[in-house]
Amino acid sequence: MQVDAAVARVERLFEPARELLVPVLSEPSVLAGWGVVVAVTLTVLWWDLRTHNQAIPSLMKAVWTLTVLYSGPFGFAVYWYAGRTQIPEDSLGRRGFRSTAHCYSGCGAGEVTGILLAGGLLGLAVGWVAAATFGFAYLFGFGLTVGPLVQEGVGLREAVVDAVYSETPSITVMEVVAIGADLLLAAEAAITDPLFWGALAFSLSLGYLAAFPVNVALICAGVKEGMGNPAQMA
Structure with a gap:
């Protein structure tokens, strides 16, 4: 009952935003336009x-490709500024x-x-959708950290431990915000509805924004090193 009451309070709190966004994200023309923008942005990214x-x-090329695929011009702006x-x-x-883009690429997938x-x-209930989505996001984000570490010669056990404490805070914040926003906007939407896809794209970018300060804090604390300086690769 307490959980249901908390969910109801959150829904009431964000109801004005939902009333504003749902009609826009439900428009097929908006979704089609967004698809064109993402395609153009990806083309520019690959050319660069x-x-x-x-x-x-x-x-990192794959990371930037996925970041732009999820967030279009916003993802490209991050690449241009930092990548x-x-x-x-x-x-x-x-x-x-x-660092956030690296986490975002795996978690987003x-x-x-x-x-x-x-x-x-499968059309599962909201709670099961949230749990399954978080599980997949954590698994993908976790794997994207462990895999490269093992390839660099780090032992599997050490790589797993490092991934758990360095990625869990970022993944948790990112997915709580992203999944919460997606379900708030499109919990009843079918896979054939434009709202299903529009809300998914919108919520992914919100998750990135929420995780950014977490990653900065982890870097400041020495928990994460952050991805290497690309200027040194030239």
């Missing part, structure tokens, strides 16, 4: 990576943006997988 930033490792070899100097903010399976295809 191929033409000016070939020195960036393949993993290119042409940045004038590195900074805590740029390290935070790169997991979230999309979870929402599609649990909500879109």
Whole structure:
């Protein structure tokens, strides 16, 4: 009962935002326009990576591709500010943006997988959708951290321990915000509804914004190193 009451209070608190956003995100023309914008932005990203930033490792190229795929121009702006070899100097903010993008790329893939399976295809209850989506997001984000560490020669046990304490806070905040926003906006939407996809895209970017200060704090505390300075790869 206490959980239901808390959920009801949250829904009432964000009802004005829901009333504003749901009609917009439900418009097929808005979804189609967003798809075009993302496609153009991805094309520009790949051109820049191929033409000016070939020195960036393949993993980070994949990270930036997924970040732009999820967040379009916002993701590209993050790449331009923090991810290119042409940045004038590195900074805590740029390290935070790169670290968040790394987490975001894996968690976003997991979230999309979870929402599609649990909500879109299986039609599970809201609680199960949230749990399954969080599980997929954590698994994907966790794997994207452990895998590269093992490839670099770090032992599996050490890599797992490092991933647990360095990624859990960021993943948790990102997914609580993203999943919560998505369910608030489109809990009843079917996979064929524009709102299903519009709310998913919108909520992903909210998750990134929520996780950014967490990653900055983790870097400041020495828990995370942040991704390497791309300017040093040129």
